Amino acid sequence: MNTSSVNQSKLISPISSSLDLILPQLPNYPFTEVERINGGKNSQVYRLTSHTRAQFALKIYFQHKAEQRNRLKTEFLSLKFLKDQGIKAVPKPYLKNESQGWSLYEYISGEPIRDFQVTSQDITTLVDFLLQLKNLSKHPASHDLNLASEAQLSIQGIIDNIKNRLNKLLEIPKDTIENKLLNQFLQDDLVPFLSELIVWCQPCLKEKLMDFSNEIVLEQRTLSPSDYGFHNALRQDNGELVFLDFEYFGWDDPAKMISDFxxxxxxxxxxxxxxxxxSEILAGFSENKTLSTRVKxxxxxxGIKWCLILLNEFIPEQLLRRGFADINPIDKRERQAQxxxxxxxxxxxxxxDYEQFPYYY
Structure with a gap:
């Protein structure tokens, strides 16, 4: 790469060989500034500035042979679908190269939203966005979209997914203090409580005439970003929100979408x-008479699944992903303890919470 095209003072991390390969392929090359910015836990993201001051977001995706989901393709095609249907609150996709593992997107200038900055209007804006996705689930082109990441459309499927995640963690060798503490937590606390929950949920389903094994019908499903919320949003100067990170987008159970938030x-x-x-999201799904009960x-x-997701740092390939994406990596043992x-x-x-759901409608 011609380093004269890059403002070195704007580089947060060294220019990698992958950038040497990617940048010359992009429109508006050469760029006057190439800056590493926060890209979440799965990717590297760079802000590119051209000589005309136009800005773009280059996203380089972590790739591993163990991954079963094409996150690059999912995100790019999902954003294209949303933009084609007139959704404004997402970045525009420009260009992708699946073999090299990168995509080029509209750069969104905005500020991260901290917990204490979330307002009542922000909640309404988020709900409105999710209801736009719900309405798009009726669009013919939506049927070309895949299931969201780890979408499980039956209670049995949810439990099977949890057990699969749990077994991966239980198989980790107890060869470090951290791994021994992990195993102790799983065996002594999480596994017994999971068994208790499985017993608890079955009479609850029976009482409401809901099925344990059958998947919810298509009409009860929705399009979902899957990993969404204000951690994946920016507030622009005009106050409007833009939602980011659609690597896990697709069809899902709205009860999962609600629970995850x-x-x-x-x-x-x-x-x-x-x-x-x-309250607002249930009102938007008012035709789904069983949704409130299903969420409960x-x-x-x-909640159990989130416990296991938090423990991904103990799985070797997940550590590789974090090492790829982190701008400021921390010690493995410190991360695992956290x-x-x-x-x-x-x-x-x-x-x-589980016996007395904390939210009401």
Missing amino acids: LLHPARMIDFSLKQQFF IVYPLF QLAKAKQMLTQIKG
């Missing part, structure tokens, strides 16, 4: 705002 450990927003979200039943199951503490906190919360 209420449980997501990346955001600790005020209880009253979560209550507002629950699956909420603690997804995540184990968060999982314990989440489990304690679910144990306290």
Whole structure:
């Protein structure tokens, strides 16, 4: 790469060989500034500035042979679908190269939204966006979209998914202090409570004449970003929100979509705002008469799943992903200790909530 085209003072991390390959392929090359910015936990993101001051977001995706989902293709095609249908609150996709693992998107100038900055209007804006996706599920082109990442459309499927995640963690060798503490937490706390939850949910389903094994019908499904919330949003100068990160987008159970927002450990927003979200989203799905009950039943199951997601840092390929994406990596043992503490906190919360769902409608 011609380094004279890059303002070195704007480089947060060294220009990698992959950038040497990618940048000359892009429109508006050469760029006057190439800056590494926060790209979440799965990708590297660079802000590119051309000589005309036009800006773009280059996203380089973590790729591993163990991955079964093409996150690049999912995100690019999902954003194209949304833009084609007139959705404004998402970035525009420009160009992708699946073999090299990158996509070029519209650069969104905005500020991250901290927990204490979330307002009642922000909640309404988020709900409106999710209801736009719900309405797009009726569009003929939506049927070309895949299921969202790890979408499970039956209670049995949710439990099977949890057990698969759990077994991966139980198989980790107990060869470090951290791994021994992980195993102790799983065996002594999480596994017994999961068994308790499985027993608890079945009579709840039976009482409401809901099925344990059958998947919800197409009419009860929705399009969902899957990993969404204010941690994946920016506030623009005009106050409007733009939503990012559609690597896991697709068809899903709206009960999962709702539960994930209420449980997501990346955001600790005020209880009253979560209550507002629950009330407004249920009103938007008013034709789904069983959704409120379904949320109350699956909420603690997804709480268990979030405990296991938090423990991904103990899985070797997940550590590779974090190492690829992190701008400021931290020590593996420190990270694992932090995540184990968060999982314990989440489990304690679910144990306290599951018999008396904390939100009302």
